[in-house]
Amino acid sequence: MSEAINIELIYALPARQQLIALKVPAGTSVRQAIELSGLLDKHPEIDLTKNKVGIFAKLT
Secondary structure (H helix, E strand, C coil): CCCEEEEEEEEECCCCEEEEEEEEECCCCHHHHHHHHCHHHHCCCCCCCCCCCEECCEEC
8 A cells, every 4th residue: 555645736816726635645646636636626617738737836
């Protein structure tokens, strides 16, 4: 069984931000973490083929 790590995802818009904290298996990709967070269900306007994502302000 792989180790789990705690992460935080932030969906930032000009007027508001949403922070989601969750535990994922070590080695989880950025895309997998976003999918596991439920963020795509809450914000169907997000398109991972077009929207940019990053880790600590570095594009990923």
